[in-house]
Amino acid sequence: MAATIVALATPQGRSGIGVIRLSGDDSVKIAAALIGLNEPDLTPRQASLYNLKDPVTGETLDSALVTYFRAPNSFTGEDVVEISCHGSPVILREVVDVCLAEGARLAEPGEFSLRALGNGRINLAEAEAIRDLIDSQTAAAARQAVRQMHGEFSARLQPITDALLDIIVILESALEFVEDDLPEAQADKVRAGMVGVSDAIRRISATFKAGKLIREGISVALVGRPNVGKSSLFNYLLGSDRAIVTEIAGTTRDQLRERLVVNDIPISLIDTAGLRETVDTVESIGVERSRKTMADADIVVVIVDASVDLENEDIEIIRSVKDVTHLIVANKMDIAPVDATRKIGALIGELTKSELILISAKTGHSVDLLKRNLIAPFSPGEAPSTGFLVSDARHYNLLVRASAEIENSIELLDTRASEELTLIGLHNALRYLGQITGESTTEDMLTRIFSTFCIGK
Numbered sequence: 001m002a003a004t005i006v007a008l009a010t011p012q013g014r015s016g017i018g019v020i021r022l023s024g025d026d027s028v029k030i031a032a033a034l035i036g037l038n039e040p041d042l043t044p045r046q047a048s049l050y051n052l053k054d055p056v057t058g059e060t061l062d063s064a065l066v067t068y069f070r071a072p073n074s075f076t077g078e079d080v081v082e083i084s085c086h087g088s089p090v091i092l093r094e095v096v097d098v099c100l101a102e103g104a105r106l107a108e109p110g111e112f113s114l115r116a117l118g119n120g121r122i123n124l125a126e127a128e129a130i131r132d133l134i135d136s137q138t139a140a141a142a143r144q145a146v147r148q149m150h151g152e153f154s155a156r157l158q159p160i161t162d163a164l165l166d167i168i169v170i171l172e173s174a175l176e177f178v179e180d181d182l183p184e185a186q187a188d189k190v191r192a193g194m195v196g197v198s199d200a201i202r203r204i205s206a207t208f209k210a211g212k213l214i215r216e217g218i219s220v221a222l223v224g225r226p227n228v229g230k231s232s233l234f235n236y237l238l239g240s241d242r243a244i245v246t247e248i249a250g251t252t253r254d255q256l257r258e259r260l261v262v263n264d265i266p267i268s269l270i271d272t273a274g275l276r277e278t279v280d281t282v283e284s285i286g287v288e289r290s291r292k293t294m295a296d297a298d299i300v301v302v303i304v305d306a307s308v309d310l311e312n313e314d315i316e317i318i319r320s321v322k323d324v325t326h327l328i329v330a331n332k333m334d335i336a337p338v339d340a341t342r343k344i345g346a347l348i349g350e351l352t353k354s355e356l357i358l359i360s361a362k363t364g365h366s367v368d369l370l371k372r373n374l375i376a377p378f379s380p381g382e383a384p385s386t387g388f389l390v391s392d393a394r395h396y397n398l399l400v401r402a403s404a405e406i407e408n409s410i411e412l413l414d415t416r417a418s419e420e421l422t423l424i425g426l427h428n429a430l431r432y433l434g435q436i437t438g439e440s441t442t443e444d445m446l447t448r449i450f451s452t453f454c455i456g457k
């Protein structure tokens with residue numbers, strides 16, 4: 001018998017309502033102890049208002065809405081009781097403590113979902129989708145997670161798995177009944193089937209670039225020498241006065257990181273300390289951090305000041321980003337001399353092939369163009385928001401491995417290798433596809449996957 005587990009299903013902290021969830025055989029017994037009833041008289045799927053009492057002191061803790069979901073018609077497939085208390089951290093703590101004293105134990109991260117999986121209520125890809133939905137940073141990422149949660153991924157994999165099984169059956173029976181090789185016509189059919197399966201898998205895995213972008217987004221580092229307007233641009237992009245801006249060079253010391261969404265893509269925007277040689281201890285630590293951020297960012301935006309001549313420091317910074325994804329931005333165009341564009345453009349043209357984007361962080365001139373250029377190097381080409389996208393690296397890796405196995409088997413078939421050898425790759429591919437939905441997932445794989453879930457889910 002699985003232990004009855006309890007957890008707060010809503011966030012820690014003050015809120016209108018806080019929901020505590022129990023799952024397991026003793027859920028009703030524990031809820032009854034809280035309600036102060038001997039004979040639990042909870043009607044399934046009906047929310048009823050009760051006074052919750054401390055069974056030891058008899059004191060009333062709160063009045064709460066209690067809903068019972070009888071096994072197997074619950075999220076986990078077990079008896080589940082949801083207790084909606086007032087969202088006071090003190091009350092919620094006390095109610096959880098009573099549940100623990102009455103025999104429940106605290107749920108591990110993702111344990112409710114793990115039980116739902118174990119009881120066949122959802123498959124692994126669907127469980128992961130719930131986690132992704134909760135973690136989603138944009139509406140587009142949420143939409144994708146909902147599609148996966150509703151089984152769209154599994155539904156797309158099913159015909160592929162079926163086709164693969166058909167091929168395996170043909171080859172297996174050839175092994176058993178036929179003395180010689182597969183007849184020519186059948187070998188052709190098997191080969192065409194394998195190519196079809198491999199293509200279908202590759203079509204799905206090709207959506208990963210767009211899926212990953214929508215889910216994880218990109219990190220963008222704003223760098224440049226002091227005073228060029230990094231923090232001003234940071235603020236303009238965010239639409240708020242987040243960073244301190246002054247005319248003093250070396251204003252930003254610590255780096256700032258904020259979230260921004262451009263065309264459904266979550267962006268982690270980083271403002272950094274201006275890069276220069278400095279004897280100031282604090283500033284030099286900031287400069288050190290800026291260099292590290294530059295190395296880690298998905299795209300580096302180098303900003304130069306168009307209102308003055310480029311300095312050696314600017315040129316050095318531009319040289320240092322040559323081999324990483326970057327943009328060069330000339331700021332302060334509102335006060336730049338008329339020949340600035342030509343002068344800076346010529347100098348930068350010698351250093352890098354990337355084109356110069358001319359903006360003003362003060363007036364916002366061409367900042368929209370800059371935004372589009374930020375995401376352009378990562379955009380997968382076709383419209384990313386239509387159709388189902390693979391967004392999880394675990395799924396992607398399994399798809400890639402599955403199609404590689406099938407490709408390998410096709411080669412073996414072409415060299416007239418034995419059916420046994422051809423079959424090995426097909427069985428491997430089947431196992432990899434099964435690991436996406438959890439049909440062929442081992443216990444420690446599940447432990448690893450579910451450790452990425454939050455508690456109470």
Ligand SMILES: Nc1nc2c(ncn2[C@@H]2O[C@H](COP(=O)(O)OP(=O)(O)OP(=O)(O)O)[C@@H](O)[C@H]2O)c(=O)[nH]1
Nearest residue numbers: 226227228229230231232250251252274332361362
């Ligand atoms: N006219 C004009 N002034 C700007 C523009 N962008 C920034 N400035 C001014 O330039 C000065 C420096 O701006 P910051 O945004 O603090 O520059 P920074 O690159 O963050 O500087 P550090 O943090 O010292 O490295 C401030 O006085 C800004 O008002 C612009 O587009 N046009």
Ligand SMILES: [Mg+2]
Nearest residue numbers: 230231251252
């Ligand atoms: Mg700054």
